[in-house]
Amino acid sequence: MEHLHPWFIAAAFGVSAVLLVADAVLPRFKFQSILRGILLRERRPSNPERPAP
Amino acid sequence: MNALLLWFHRTGSPPHFDRFTARWMPWCFGLAIALLLIGTWGGLFMVPADYKQGEVFRILYIHVPAAWSAMFIFVAMAVQAFIALVWRIKACETLAVASAPVGAMFAAITLITGSIWGRPTWGTWWEWDPRLTSMLVMFFLYLGVIALHNAIEDRRAAARAACFLALVGVVNVPIVHFSVHWWNSLHQGETIQILSAESRMHYSMLWPLLLTTLATKFWYLGSLLQRARVLNLENESAQPWARALAAGSR
Numbered sequence: 001m002e003h004l005h006p007w008f009i010a011a012a013f014g015v016s017a018v019l020l021v022a023d024a025v026l027p028r029f030k031f032q033s034i035l036r037g038i039l040l041r042e043r044r045p046s047n048p049e050r051p052a053p
Numbered sequence: 054m055n056a057l058l059l060w061f062h063r064t065g066s067p068p069h070f071d072r073f074t075a076r077w078m079p080w081c082f083g084l085a086i087a088l089l090l091i092g093t094w095g096g097l098f099m100v101p102a103d104y105k106q107g108e109v110f111r112i113l114y115i116h117v118p119a120a121w122s123a124m125f126i127f128v129a130m131a132v133q134a135f136i137a138l139v140w141r142i143k144a145c146e147t148l149a150v151a152s153a154p155v156g157a158m159f160a161a162i163t164l165i166t167g168s169i170w171g172r173p174t175w176g177t178w179w180e181w182d183p184r185l186t187s188m189l190v191m192f193f194l195y196l197g198v199i200a201l202h203n204a205i206e207d208r209r210a211a212a213r214a215a216c217f218l219a220l221v222g223v224v225n226v227p228i229v230h231f232s233v234h235w236w237n238s239l240h241q242g243e244t245i246q247i248l249s250a251e252s253r254m255h256y257s258m259l260w261p262l263l264l265t266t267l268a269t270k271f272w273y274l275g276s277l278l279q280r281a282r283v284l285n286l287e288n289e290s291a292q293p294w295a296r297a298l299a300a301g302s303r
Binding site for chain 1: 082089093097107108109111112115116119154155158161162165166169170172173272275276279280282283286287290295296298299300302
């Protein structure tokens with residue numbers, strides 16, 4: 001079993017790295033999508049908050 | 054009004070909160086990544102192998118800090134939830150709800166890396182041991198807080214329900230911590246006692262663990278600020294400051 005130890009270590013650190021990256025990146029995407037949602041709502045012609053041209 | 058209270062109220066207002074999180078989040082992530090890289094490098098390449106476990110003991114340099122952080126975040130989330138429920142401070146509601154996914158992520162890392170360590174050391178991927186089971190319960194409690202927050206349509210009611218579950222669930226933290234003392238456990242006991250600052254680990258093997266532990270705390274802060282910023286924008290998306298922010302991001 002000892003010859004497999006480096007693979008176990010690589011798996012543990014690899015999985016942790018993937019989860020940490022997902023934790024850092026996914027909220028960033030959500031933030032960008034909320035900003036895009038706000039912009040789309042602003043551009044909609046029926047938007048009552050939109051200033052008159 | 055004293056300066057601290059004034060700062061607290063000002064930072065709690067949504068536009069200020071957004072600027073505050075945007076300013077401090079990169080610093081927290083930057084520090085966390087730097088400490089994590091140095092600590093991991095030390096743990097993998099500079100520290101000698103354990104005389105009993107061999108090379109596989111190096112997994113503890115990510116497993117132990119993740120476990121400590123999972124417990125720490127649950128306590129922090131419960132404190133934020135308590136403040137949110139008692140004093141009805143909206144920013145604390147946001148912080149408590151934003152803590153749950155970060156805690157769940159650290160609990161998942163703890164369970165997965167523990168399982169990977171368990172296979173060569175104990176000869177099994179999983180055992181219904183008190184420490185492992187109570188950590189799994191903690192992971193499910195984190196998922197419960199996230200699910201409850203997403204299940205209720207009224208945002209304030211959802212946040213309050215999630216805060217209540219966080220407050221009740223904190224009972225599990227001492228169970229996780231003391232499980233190795235209260236029951237006959239396969240999991241090893243404490244090597245490092247935080248309260249008495251004692252360690253049975255030699256300093257030559259301890260320093261990377263201290264760095265990765267500090268790194269996970271900064272990671273929590275960075276991720277908390279980032280997630281709180283998302284929730285803040287989501288709740289305030291109709292406000293002029295949010296529309297100005299969206300217009301500025303084009």
